[in-house]
Amino acid sequence: MILTEDYLQDLLDKTLTQVRTGDWAVVLEGSIAEGFGNPGSDIDFLLIGRDEDDLPTMPSLFFVDGRRVEIRTRSLRQLTDQFAALETGAKRVGRIPEDLLNRCQRLLNSVPLRGHALVDEVKSLLPAERLRSIAADWWAHSARQSLRHATAMMCLDEPEEAMDWARAGLVQAVKAWAAGRGETYLEPKWLSLQLDRADRPDVRDRYWELESAGPDVAVDDYLGACVEFAAELGVTGVQRDPARLTVERQKGVTTWQTSERVHVVRGRRDVFVLGERAGQVWRSLVLGTPLPRVLANARATGAAEAGPLLAHFLRLGLVRLAWKGGGTVAPALPLASPPGPLTPPPSTARPLLSLRGAAVSGPDAVDLVPLPADRFAAAALALAFSNMVVENAREDLAGALRQGQWKVAEVSARRAAQSALRGLLCAYGVSPLPADCDLVRRLSLLPSGIQSIRTLANTLTRVSIDSPERAEAVLRELEQFIGLVRQAAGADAFPASFDSADTWRATLELGHDWVRVAAHFDAELPLQEVRDLVASSGAQPHQAA
Missing domain, CATH: 3.30.460.10 (Beta Polymerase, domain 2)
Structure with a gap:
């Protein structure tokens, strides 16, 4: 001492x-x-x-x-x-x-x-000997995991990350060797003194030679040298063979596609939305197959960044790596943050949702939606349902105007405006929704750029109709309002649900995607009967095949 x-x-x-x-x-x-x-x-x-x-x-x-x-x-x-x-x-x-x-x-x-x-x-x-054995095995396991992960990152075109994990594996392999000789103190900061006391200059010098490698070293050669040295120190089960790595399903991860947009839900809570190219790579995955084959499939989609995208899926815990005969690859560093999936900052894209799915920042993006899965599903379903109600109210309004039923027309116009506002608030992630009487005031929750919508909403939710001329003016204002709201909410392609059998079928198909998601996450449904859309796979329940 x-x-x-x-x-x-x-x-x-x-x-x-x-x-x-x-x-x-x-x-x-x-x-x-x-x-x-x-x-x-x-x-x-x-x-x-x-x-x-x-x-x-x-x-x-x-x-x-x-x-x-x-x-x-x-x-x-x-x-x-x-x-x-x-x-x-x-x-x-x-x-x-x-x-x-x-x-x-x-x-x-x-x-x-x-x-x-x-x-x-x-x-x-x-006994002290038992501690040595346990500590040596613990460090060897850590080294094995780090070097396997480094091999995967090298395969996935992430050389800097491969280099960092190779260095980590190097330290862990030497700590395993030292622990077997009684140097069981965990903190790596004293490793230099531990190596001096171990009295093996050959091991010490080789470690410092590898540890001090500069930025100009070829990463593949460096990884190979670390794996070779680890084997010499007794760390088994690390071959430079990425084909021994397989990409496996991660427990608690599900995939939901709406239109062309892919959503991946982690742990029934975190929703990730994938850009076009990221979605193509995700759909190309054949789980349970060797990593090089998975990478080849991903590259076949035309994604130039297929390797880094696959690496990002791994970091986020959306898939996992396994070593043939060796279980899941889960690298960790001592005296650092506990290992686990990365959770990035939430996406800042606004509005959050459209009928296609969550907003995404770019074709290679894997964005975290700033809503838990149940609220995401409920808001998206309410967005689709509110637009269907808009179509129903427009149909009611048209019939009332043809018959000169001015009071019926007033109620229908207000209902159409309020339903459109519900959809707009849902697109920004507001769920549950405020009461209809409070919708216009709660537009204050949204960005200031929707001022024209707010102005028209004040008028249309209190509209009165008492003549054909007034009816025509209200109809023009309502169509302008619905157009503005749907453009802002990403719902401008919503079908005219009640015009024909084809538009009704398109409405059911659109709603079916979101009802499945909402039902899976036990989100509150706007009508209990929409559950029948899941059982019928989006078809009308009573129509003959």
């Missing part, structure tokens, strides 16, 4: 005056106990009690004689459970939490200061 025991005992005495009393055994753990550290390193004391209480995990920090001192506490029962959990996790070493391994390692390599009998009892729960 770089500090004497007398100094540590004095520092402990001064620190314990600020700690609640108890019958504690005490150890020094961390970098100084391991023989590393420097004058800036903090002092880590672990206090161990025989009581059965759950003692807090959070450390207390004190500043004593110019040093930062951390105090942690653990009961004998907690430590017994901790070591038992490590042994259980060793059956599937890749699932051992980093924090669990770190806590066990720090304690087993700690320096006893007080209560030596209790400390010896605790350390006997897991």
Whole structure:
């Protein structure tokens, strides 16, 4: 150690005056106990009690004689459970939490200061040789995952990412080798000192040669060198063969297509909308097949960025990679953010929705829709349904005007205007909708560029008709209003639902796409009977085949 025991005992005495009393055994753990550290390193004391209480995990920090001192506490029962959990996790070493391994390692390599009998009892729960084996296997698993992932990124035309994961795999492979020789301290920042103590200059020098590779190195050659060196250090199961990687379905991911727009839903919550080329690549996927074949299929769609798009699908957790005979490839870095799918900032495209689907920023885009899946589905279905109601109200208005039924015409015109407003609010993701009487006021939620729509809405939702001349003027205003709203809401191609059998069929087909999505995510449906569209696959339920 770089500090004497007398100094540590004095520092402990001064620190314990600020700690609640108890019958504690005490150890020094961390970098100084391991023989590393420097004058800036903090002092880590672990206090161990025989009581059965759950003692807090959070450390207390004190500043004593110019040093930062951390105090942690653990009961004998907690430590017994901790070591038992490590042994259980060793059956599937890749699932051992980093924090669990770190806590066990720090304690087993700690320096006893007080209560030596209790400390010896605790350390006997897991022999040092067993810790070495578990730590070496844990690091080897991490190296294997990183190097496999690097191989995949190289195949997918992502050389910079491949280089970074090759470096990660290099560090992890050397840490696995060092752990097998007793250097089990987890933090990589002391790796240089660990390699010096291991007394194998050949391993140390080869590691530093690879670690210091500059930006001009050929990435493919560098990855090959890292894989070869890892194998020499005992890390098995990493061949430079991307054909051993397969692209697999990710649990909880579903695909929904509306018109030509592809939506991918992750975990029944996050909705990603794919641009035209991204959608073509997604539809080209044949899951369960080797990565090179999947890439060839994607490139056959004409997408120049097929490899990077596939890599992005992987980052987002929309698909997963598996190694033949080796399970899912899930790389992770120590002392970093926990691994998991990337969640990008939500899309800023406005309006959010159209009848074709969610708005998308470009042909290669994979945009996160800023609505959870159930609200996305409900808003999109309400957008389609509101436009159908507009068509119904227009039909009612035309019939009333032909008969001079002015009051009926007033109600129909107002209904058409209100339904159009519902669709506009839905296009911007407003769901649930405000009451019809509040629709015009709630236009304040939308961008200022719709001022002309707001002005006409104020007039049409309070319209009165008492003569043929007034009826003609209202009809012109309403048609202008509906045109403006549908253009703003991406619904300008909505069919005239009630004009003919063909337009009604087109309306049902359009509605069927959104009813399926809404029903799947248990979104509230505007009418219970629209569920019949799912059962009939978009056809009329009573029509003979």
